[in-house]
Amino acid sequence: MGIIWGKETEDGYAPSWWHRRMKPAITGNEINGLGEKEKRRPTPVYHRQDWWHPWRWVQEAFYGRIALYMPAFMCFIKSNILDAREPVPIAAKPVPGTPHEWTERIRQKAEALGVSDVRVVRITEDLIFDRDTIPEKYAIILASQMRYEKIHKSTERKFRPSLLEAMQVYLQGNVKAKKLANWLREQGYDARGFGTPMGTPLNIVHAAQRGGMGQLGKHGSLIHAEFGPMFRMAYVLTDLPLIVDEPVDIAVDDFCKLCQLCTKACPPGAIFNEKQWVRGELKWYVDFDKCVPYFNENMGCGICLAVCPYGQPGVSETLIDKMLRRRERDSQLAG
Numbered sequence: 001m002g003i004i005w006g007k008e009t010e011d012g013y014a015p016s017w018w019h020r021r022m023k024p025a026i027t028g029n030e031i032n033g034l035g036e037k038e039k040r041r042p043t044p045v046y047h048r049q050d051w052w053h054p055w056r057w058v059q060e061a062f063y064g065r066i067a068l069y070m071p072a073f074m075c076f077i078k079s080n081i082l083d084a085r086e087p088v089p090i091a092a093k094p095v096p097g098t099p100h101e102w103t104e105r106i107r108q109k110a111e112a113l114g115v116s117d118v119r120v121v122r123i124t125e126d127l128i129f130d131r132d133t134i135p136e137k138y139a140i141i142l143a144s145q146m147r148y149e150k151i152h153k154s155t156e157r158k159f160r161p162s163l164l165e166a167m168q169v170y171l172q173g174n175v176k177a178k179k180l181a182n183w184l185r186e187q188g189y190d191a192r193g194f195g196t197p198m199g200t201p202l203n204i205v206h207a208a209q210r211g212g213m214g215q216l217g218k219h220g221s222l223i224h225a226e227f228g229p230m231f232r233m234a235y236v237l238t239d240l241p242l243i244v245d246e247p248v249d250i251a252v253d254d255f256c257k258l259c260q261l262c263t264k265a266c267p268p269g270a271i272f273n274e275k276q277w278v279r280g281e282l283k284w285y286v287d288f289d290k291c292v293p294y295f296n297e298n299m300g301c302g303i304c305l306a307v308c309p310y311g312q313p314g315v316s317e318t319l320i321d322k323m324l325r326r327r328e329r330d331s332q333l334a335g
């Protein structure tokens with residue numbers, strides 16, 4: 001164990017002295033609700049600017065460390081957190097349209113902005129972090145694809161290209177969300193755009209899953225039917241009535257039960273091979289307290305995404321088709 005750099009060991013990863021000193025008394029897994037069988041709203045554990053947050057200084061140290069090595073990263077922070085893109089005034093006379101028409105128009109506009117997939121979700125309290133409020137009724141979730149070849153560099157322990165790719169896609173997602181929100185305001189409807197990962201009131205992974213953007217993989221990221229885990233999200237909140245999307249079952253669970261690529265590749269051994277109880281739900285879970293020190297001290301990580309077969313170009317659809325056919329065959333044999 002070094003003073004400011006940790007070390008990979010046979011048992012996983014030994015965080016640096018510095019990281020151990022900074023760690024707050026409450027663990028990330030406690031905040032996340034690991035082991036809790038009662039349902040409750042999510043509590044933000046990371047990617048927040050709130051002064052009260054126990055993990056705030058660990059997070060700030062991560063950004064400070066990155067800024068030393070990649071000054072361009074500061075541009076990302078400035079753009080994403082202090083984004084100066086102001087909301088435009090809402091047009092006095094709303095453009096008419098049915099929920100179907102507006103949902104379609106939004107999809108077309110998002111596509112024109114370079115969004116890879118769009119899902120609409122009705123907001124319920126369980127999707128909002130417990131210290132936050134969201135007055136709007138709908139979230140329009142925007143996925144933007146990441147380049148596999150950049151993320152795959154992390155398997156060679158080259159973390160900068162994958163971190164930069166993720167950050168660039170986060171930043172672009174933020175801009176797209178704000179542009180889409182402003183376009184809706186010009187049509188006469190109130191809307192707010194949010195980028196991730198910093199400081200947003202919506203639990204985006206849960207919301208996106210509910211809207212059928214994908215299914216949760218063992219590595220804790222959503223797996224999309226077309227581009228696997230190779231995407232990042234942003235969103236727009238609005239009261240404009242829209243047609244909501246449904247969750248999908250693309251048999252990710254079936255494959256994850258057979259596969260251990262991410263669990264074996266994760267240097268600190270943070271990925272549970274079995275589902276865990278988290279806030280009243282049995283689900284795939286990543287041990288926050290093992291993942292974050294490694295992530296922070298290595299300029300991001302993403303190895304689990306890079307090794308996931310669903311992320312390889314063109315593989316996700318084939319794998320889903322195969323698993324669904326296998327499931328049907330098994331149920332016919334059982335029946």
Ligand code: SF4
Nearest residue numbers: 266291301302303304
């Ligand atoms: S990002 Fe994935 S592979 Fe890297 S430490 Fe976290 S869980 Fe493990």
Ligand code: SF4
Nearest residue numbers: 217218256259262308
């Ligand atoms: S690497 Fe394998 S186990 Fe991990 S999420 Fe991808 S498919 Fe599931």
